[in-house]
Amino acid sequence: MKLDCSKAADEGFLEDRRDAIERELELVDSQVNEGYGDWRGTVNLPSDDAMLERVRGAEDRLVEPDLVVVCGIGGSNLGTAAVHEAVPERAGAELAFLDTVDPDHTRRVLDRMEEALDDGNEVVVNAVSKSGRTAETLANFKTALHTLESHGSADGSVAVTTSDGSPLWEFADKRGFEKLAIPEKVGGRYSVLSQVGLLPLSLAGVDVEALRQGARKARDRSLELDGPAGRAAAALHDNYERGRSIHDMFVFSKELESLGKWFRQLTAESLGKNGEDGAEGITPLVSVGSVDLHSMQQLYMGGPNNKIHSLISVGSEHSVRIQSVDGLSEGPAEMGQGELMDAIEEGVEETFSEADIPFIEVELENRSEAEVGAFLQHKMIETMVLGRLLGVNAFDQPDVEGYKQATRDILREDGK
Amino acid sequence: MKLDCSKAADEGFLEDRRDAIERELELVDSQVNEGYGDWRGTVNLPSDDAMLERVRGAEDRLVEPDLVVVCGIGGSNLGTAAVHEAVPERAGAELAFLDTVDPDHTRRVLDRMEEALDDGNEVVVNAVSKSGRTAETLANFKTALHTLESHGSADGSVAVTTSDGSPLWEFADKRGFEKLAIPEKVGGRYSVLSQVGLLPLSLAGVDVEALRQGARKARDRSLELDGPAGRAAAALHDNYERGRSIHDMFVFSKELESLGKWFRQLTAESLGKNGEDGAEGITPLVSVGSVDLHSMQQLYMGGPNNKIHSLISVGSEHSVRIQSVDGLSEGPAEMGQGELMDAIEEGVEETFSEADIPFIEVELENRSEAEVGAFLQHKMIETMVLGRLLGVNAFDQPDVEGYKQATRDILREDGK
Numbered sequence: 001m002k003l004d005c006s007k008a009a010d011e012g013f014l015e016d017r018r019d020a021i022e023r024e025l026e027l028v029d030s031q032v033n034e035g036y037g038d039w040r041g042t043v044n045l046p047s048d049d050a051m052l053e054r055v056r057g058a059e060d061r062l063v064e065p066d067l068v069v070v071c072g073i074g075g076s077n078l079g080t081a082a083v084h085e086a087v088p089e090r091a092g093a094e095l096a097f098l099d100t101v102d103p104d105h106t107r108r109v110l111d112r113m114e115e116a117l118d119d120g121n122e123v124v125v126n127a128v129s130k131s132g133r134t135a136e137t138l139a140n141f142k143t144a145l146h147t148l149e150s151h152g153s154a155d156g157s158v159a160v161t162t163s164d165g166s167p168l169w170e171f172a173d174k175r176g177f178e179k180l181a182i183p184e185k186v187g188g189r190y191s192v193l194s195q196v197g198l199l200p201l202s203l204a205g206v207d208v209e210a211l212r213q214g215a216r217k218a219r220d221r222s223l224e225l226d227g228p229a230g231r232a233a234a235a236l237h238d239n240y241e242r243g244r245s246i247h248d249m250f251v252f253s254k255e256l257e258s259l260g261k262w263f264r265q266l267t268a269e270s271l272g273k274n275g276e277d278g279a280e281g282i283t284p285l286v287s288v289g290s291v292d293l294h295s296m297q298q299l300y301m302g303g304p305n306n307k308i309h310s311l312i313s314v315g316s317e318h319s320v321r322i323q324s325v326d327g328l329s330e331g332p333a334e335m336g337q338g339e340l341m342d343a344i345e346e347g348v349e350e351t352f353s354e355a356d357i358p359f360i361e362v363e364l365e366n367r368s369e370a371e372v373g374a375f376l377q378h379k380m381i382e383t384m385v386l387g388r389l390l391g392v393n394a395f396d397q398p399d400v401e402g403y404k405q406a407t408r409d410i411l412r413e414d415g416k
Numbered sequence: 417m418k419l420d421c422s423k424a425a426d427e428g429f430l431e432d433r434r435d436a437i438e439r440e441l442e443l444v445d446s447q448v449n450e451g452y453g454d455w456r457g458t459v460n461l462p463s464d465d466a467m468l469e470r471v472r473g474a475e476d477r478l479v480e481p482d483l484v485v486v487c488g489i490g491g492s493n494l495g496t497a498a499v500h501e502a503v504p505e506r507a508g509a510e511l512a513f514l515d516t517v518d519p520d521h522t523r524r525v526l527d528r529m530e531e532a533l534d535d536g537n538e539v540v541v542n543a544v545s546k547s548g549r550t551a552e553t554l555a556n557f558k559t560a561l562h563t564l565e566s567h568g569s570a571d572g573s574v575a576v577t578t579s580d581g582s583p584l585w586e587f588a589d590k591r592g593f594e595k596l597a598i599p600e601k602v603g604g605r606y607s608v609l610s611q612v613g614l615l616p617l618s619l620a621g622v623d624v625e626a627l628r629q630g631a632r633k634a635r636d637r638s639l640e641l642d643g644p645a646g647r648a649a650a651a652l653h654d655n656y657e658r659g660r661s662i663h664d665m666f667v668f669s670k671e672l673e674s675l676g677k678w679f680r681q682l683t684a685e686s687l688g689k690n691g692e693d694g695a696e697g698i699t700p701l702v703s704v705g706s707v708d709l710h711s712m713q714q715l716y717m718g719g720p721n722n723k724i725h726s727l728i729s730v731g732s733e734h735s736v737r738i739q740s741v742d743g744l745s746e747g748p749a750e751m752g753q754g755e756l757m758d759a760i761e762e763g764v765e766e767t768f769s770e771a772d773i774p775f776i777e778v779e780l781e782n783r784s785e786a787e788v789g790a791f792l793q794h795k796m797i798e799t800m801v802l803g804r805l806l807g808v809n810a811f812d813q814p815d816v817e818g819y820k821q822a823t824r825d826i827l828r829e830d831g832k
Contacts, residue, residue, distance in 0.1 A: 074710025088520075100706045101753035101760075104504075104783075105670045107734040136706055138747025139738045139756055146739035167746035174743050188710075245720070246699065254521045265711035272715025281719030283662065285701070290516045290552055293819060294490025294604075295681035299688025302815035303697030304661070318523040322555045323562040327590050330583035331554025335832050337517035340555055343830070344517075347823030354818075367520075399718035402770075403709060407763030414759070416751050 001218065001374045003228040004361040007353055008235035008308065014226070017237060017389060021230040024388040028381060029223050036183035039395035040384060045186070045193040046215035046377065052208070055198045058178040063156045065093045066121035068203045069113060071140040072128030072196070073099040074265060075188015076161075079376070080197045082262035083211065084204055086255055086372045088317050092205020093124070098140035106140065110147050117151040126159045126200050130182045130191075132166025135407070141168075161195050187395055189266045190380055193373070207369045214373030222381040229378055232310075232360055233385035239308040239358055240282060240390070246307040247282050248300075250359075252289035252345050253314045255367060260286030263379060270383045273399065275391035282390075290344045297348075301355060309352065313345055314364040314371075417634065417790045419644040420777040423769055424651035424724065430642070433653060433805060437646040440804035444797060445639050452599035455811035456800060461602070461609040462631035462793065468624070471614045474594040479572045481509045482537035484619045485529060487556040488544030488612075489515040490681060491604015492577075495792070496613045498678035499627065500620055502671055502788045504733050508621020509540070514556035522556065526563050533567040542575045542616050546598045546607075548582025551823070557584075577611050603811055605682045606796055609789070623785045630789030638797040645794055648726075648776055649801035655724040655774055656698060656806070662723040663698050664716075666775075668705035668761050669730045671783060676702030679795060686799045689815065691807035698806075706760045713764075717771060725768070729761055730780040730787075 005013075014021075031040045033047070045051065070077055077099050084095050096109045116123050125148055127141040148154045159178035162168040172179045180195035191197065193215055202208045222229035236247060247267060249260045267284035274280060285307070287296055300307065316338050324333035332340050352359050364371045387394025421429075430437075447456045449463070461467065486493055493515050500511050512525045532539050541564055543557040564570045575594035578584040588595045596611035607613065609631055618624045638645035652663060663683060665676045683700035690696060701723070703712055716723065732754050740749035748756050768775050780787045803810025 103732040103736040103753045142741045171744040268715035272719035298813040299684035303688035316519040320519040325558045328587040337519045343826045347819040350822045351818040397714040402767040403763040406766045410759045
């Protein structure tokens with residue numbers, strides 16, 4: 001992973017913020033190899049071999065699945081989906097996600113489960129909820145478990161990833177299902193490299209050791225004061241102070257759209273709150289190139305200059321040649337589609353530069369586990385530093401309880 | 417479709433804007449049955465029987481496909497994808513999209529084409545580009561055509577949807593391929609109900625007559641001064657003037673996410689520009705409930721009050737019962753997943769109300785063609801009215817040419 005902030009902010013953007021960045025990076029650094037007693041301890045996940053061993057143990061005891069159904073929402077599945085979509089297809093189980101309670105989507109996943117079970121294939125259901133109380137996840141888990149058991153025993157086919165002692169944990173304990181514990185101070189949006197992500201990803205054939213290795217390398221680089229996390233956070237904060245409170249992650253690969261959605265939660269929950277000095281939060285966007293040049297570019301160029309973009313390019317796995325066609329001289333031909341995509345991205349960079357629209361350039365060499373792991377770890381440390389610069393707590397989410405309580409009240413009034 | 421603005425703005429929001437709304441609706445109304453001489457003429461599409469006849473004619477002459485590959489980007493495929501994803505699965509051809517030039521995505525679609533052709537199935541390639549010059553679309557079309565012809569003749573398997581006389585048109589003419597003409601003043605983002613959307617949707621088994629009928633009904637209602645388009649536009653403008661320049665389309669159904677992406681282009685290209693009185697454009701967001709309650713809600717509740725939401729609910733096709741499970745009393749049970757989703761949405765509405773976060777409620781009875789068609793037509797007229805209120809031209813996109821020229825220059829310098 002390479003990161004370039006030279007088109008993102010004027011000189012001095014780093015100097016002005018050096019003390020705050022140093023302070024946060026020291027706090028993060030002080031947690032390395034110190035377990036999970038602090039919210040910053042999530043940086044230990046990629047080097048926590050005991051945790052990986054527990055995942056491997058669960059894998060060994062579970063059936064070898066053809067299909068894994070992950071019941072989880074928000075931080076409990078966005079990271080898993082992001083890595084799974086970003087990394088090229090690996091030999092392993094098919095992954096399906098039950099996140100919200102959309103009956104039509106759920107029906108499709110249940111049909112797929114039933115088809116697999118009817119064919120005599122193995123299905124693993126993995127329920128993921130830190131609190132063990134998430135309404136949608138419990139609803140989906142109960143339904144998926146029912147489907148599993150209507151085709152035979154669920155023994156060896158269920159794993160829960162939750163806090164030790166939660167209702168989900170206690171249930172799994174009684175039933176003899178696999179249990180993986182989420183430490184108290186590993187928040188959902190920082191949990192992709194914990195058991196939350198590793199169990200389903202490993203079952204799907206993703207090389208989780210390479211993912212962790214990439215994350216470890218990125219951690220070491222990001223803990224340097226002039227490393228990518230500090231620089232990017234400073235550039236984002238500099239733009240924030242100039243009225244650019246929208247951060248658009250503009251990925252030039254369709255396979256990275258889910259990575260964008262993971263970033264969206266990380267930013268919205270970590271930074272979408274009032275800071276000590278009246279800071280009001282950053283709104284994340286996700287754009288996909290070149291599709292959104294035909295959708296959002298008018299706004300980006302002709303609308304308010306209130307956005308900073310992170311342009312993410314990635315080397316592709318395949319190459320596809322654009323054939324020339326007799327009689328159709330218009331349009332590109334005799335080049336790779338990747339070359340055209342690169343030229344388009346370069347064209348966007350030139351156009352943004354000329355219009356003084358700031359952007360950070362991020363280059364992933366390819367979609368390998370190592371590169372994706374590096375990006376994830378970089379982004380999480382960047383977010384911690386940016387939280388410090390904005391004067392907000394990047395680890396809480398105090399304002400999400402309201403609708404949950406209201407929903408419970410509504411259901412209670414309805415006698416449910 | 418039902419629309420309720422009572423929680424979106426204070427009383428008087430409509431009165432203050434009555435003259436401007438009336439003016440725009442009169443202009444739109446004056447175009448009904450008047451063809452396509454004005455950009456507002458797109459409201460004629462749902463009643464243009466001659467156009468539908470041309471689509472039917474092309475369908476009759478084409479092979480009966482098992483797979484349709486649509487080469488198009490932005491306004492040339494977002495509407496088609498939105499309707500296709502929103503409407504329940506119909507008996508018809510499979511649809512695949514080649515929009516951007518992402519080699520890994522393209523490779524997958526080409527593999528699917530080759531698999532179908534190898535199995536002796538019929539494949540139709542539909543290239544859609546109003547200018548007939550869109551780089552990505554021509555690149556994909558050339559590649560798809562090459563794949564088609566490497567398996568036999570392309571006769572009867574290709575249709576182009578483009579402007580009469582464009583390079584794509586001339587090529588199709590020489591080759592004897594099907595040609596459907598896009599009128600000069602039907603812009604991409606307003607073209608879903610034209611041949612652009614109707615040909616691929618009809619081949620995919622979507623009931624395009626029901627789609628048109630729903631749109632016609634919505635048009636009649638939206639042309640009333642107190643109809644949904646005028647009311648919603650006024651509410652959005654009222655919020656815009658109060659500093660809420662972000663409009664979030666929050667769909668409570670995974671199947672409507674692509675409809676959100678269609679809305680995103682419609683808003684960004686139509687309204688993302690500087691107005692006469694210094695208006696600076698509206699930034700569209702798309703959220704999916706309840707997933708994004710676990711991602712964006714912290715920002716929506718705890719961040720800046722600079723957003724207005726359109727909460728879109730839709731009746732589901734299937735019902736899925738949440739089973740009760742012995743030993744797991746926590747969480748919902750013995751109700752439909754749809755009931756839980758409804759309670760969550762109601763919980764969000766209560767919470768937004770209490771926090772003075774404005775929202776428009778839109779209720780689609782179901783995901784039928786008629787309801788989806790109504791929503792599309794409503795949104796397009798709403799956007800025209802909102803453009804008038806903002807003092808912008810809702811039909812041009814003057815700022816998207818820059819990166820295209822830069823890209824061409826880069827390719828030329830590289831000798832391509």
